[in-house]
Amino acid sequence: MSNSSRKGQLELGINRSPEKDRNFHLGGRSFYFFDFDDNIAFLTTPLILFHKTDRHEVKISSGDFAQYHQSIGKSGPYADYDLDFCDMTGTFRNFRDHHIEDIEKLQGKKQIFVQDVAEALGFPDFQWKGPSWECFYHATFNQRPLSVITARGHHPETLKDGIRVFVQNKLLPLEPNYLSVYPVSHKETRALLGDAELKEGTAELKQRAIRASVETAIETYGYNPHHRFGMSDDDPKNIQLIAEEMTRLKARFPEMSFFLIETQHGNFVKHEIKLGGLRGEKVENLSQLSFFEEDRQKS
Incomplete structure (x- = not known):
């Protein structure tokens, strides 16, 4: 800055x-x-939606998620997408902590x-x-x-x-x-x-x-x-x-x-x-x- x-x-x-x-x-x-x-x-942390058929991923912002989350998978722009609740690989994986090895901490790695x-x-x-x-x-x-x-x-x-x-x-x-x-x-x-x-x-x-x-x-x-x-x-x-x-x-x-x-x-x-x-x-x-x-x- x-x-x-x-x-x-x-x-x-x-x-x-x-x-x-x-x-x-x-x-x-x-x-x-x-x-x-x-x-x-406002952070750029994305949420991940998964297409119902081929499972390809689409990133959306937290603001868009707040606006559309009740219609995801049902109607609107994300009707063809699903949520995945796995903490490691799913929709909210960037909103969870992940294990950082001690050596990575020494090298300055931080949580997302x-x-x-x-x-x-x-x-x-x-x-x-x-x-x-x-x-x-x-x-x-x-x-x-x-x-x-x-x-x-x-x-x-x-x-x-x-x-x-x-x-x-x-x-x-x-x-x-x-x-x-x-x-x-x-x-x-x-x-x-x-x-x-x-x-x-x-x-x-x-x-x-x-x-x-x-x-x-x-x-x-x-x-x-x-x-x-x-x-x-x-x-x-x-x-x-x-x-x-x-x-x-x-x-x-x-x-x-x-x-x-x-x-x-x-x-x-x-x-x-x-x-x-x-x-x-x-x-x-x-x-x-x-x-x-x-x-x-x-x-």
Whole structure:
């Protein structure tokens, strides 16, 4: 990445002063939950579809997969293709960790996710920064407790290794204050979420991860009616089930605030979860540095 690209992000950090949580004076904390792909960043990691007859492979982006995955094999542009769920050779093989020999580690070989993050930084900012990047930067800069909840199947430490590349390249000022990391296709993580038999879908597992993260937040930082929680995602099915889970959490913790941010198709739509339903507004992603701290002082 060019020095000029890095300089712009560094200047943004230099001109900022750390800010307290919106409800800090009341003892409340702001918790940020992020999907990674097409939210924090756009990576070139491809998914692989297999033709039904001759099994030839077609690569598609995570954005296209989010848009078409419910119709793959049934209708639309990928009606003649199937998914393959083998972690080593199938559709999601690039979204899983692979064994790296010790000698390869000494030679600097990294997991695919870490490589893909590093490769993305060779492109201009507007190509790799996702619609929630500024929110992610804001949360990291101010050390808000944050969770990464992603459909990827890497080990949680691999996700942290990839995010550390942003720090090493001066695009983040320091490492995030992790509340939790849930790659919900990672087998050990699925077991931790109560899906040891590997029967649940991604959206359902994200629901469980959100619930577990809220419970961890309260366990770690104490119960406070002024806590605020926000989650961003781009997949329509995930968004629907995230809204359902946050509605249940709102009923369980009615004094706390819950927000859902849709980032599909380049939009940035913020919904507040109310006991009587959703309240939504479309906002400009480039100026939306915070999920839900509306009265924060912008630098």
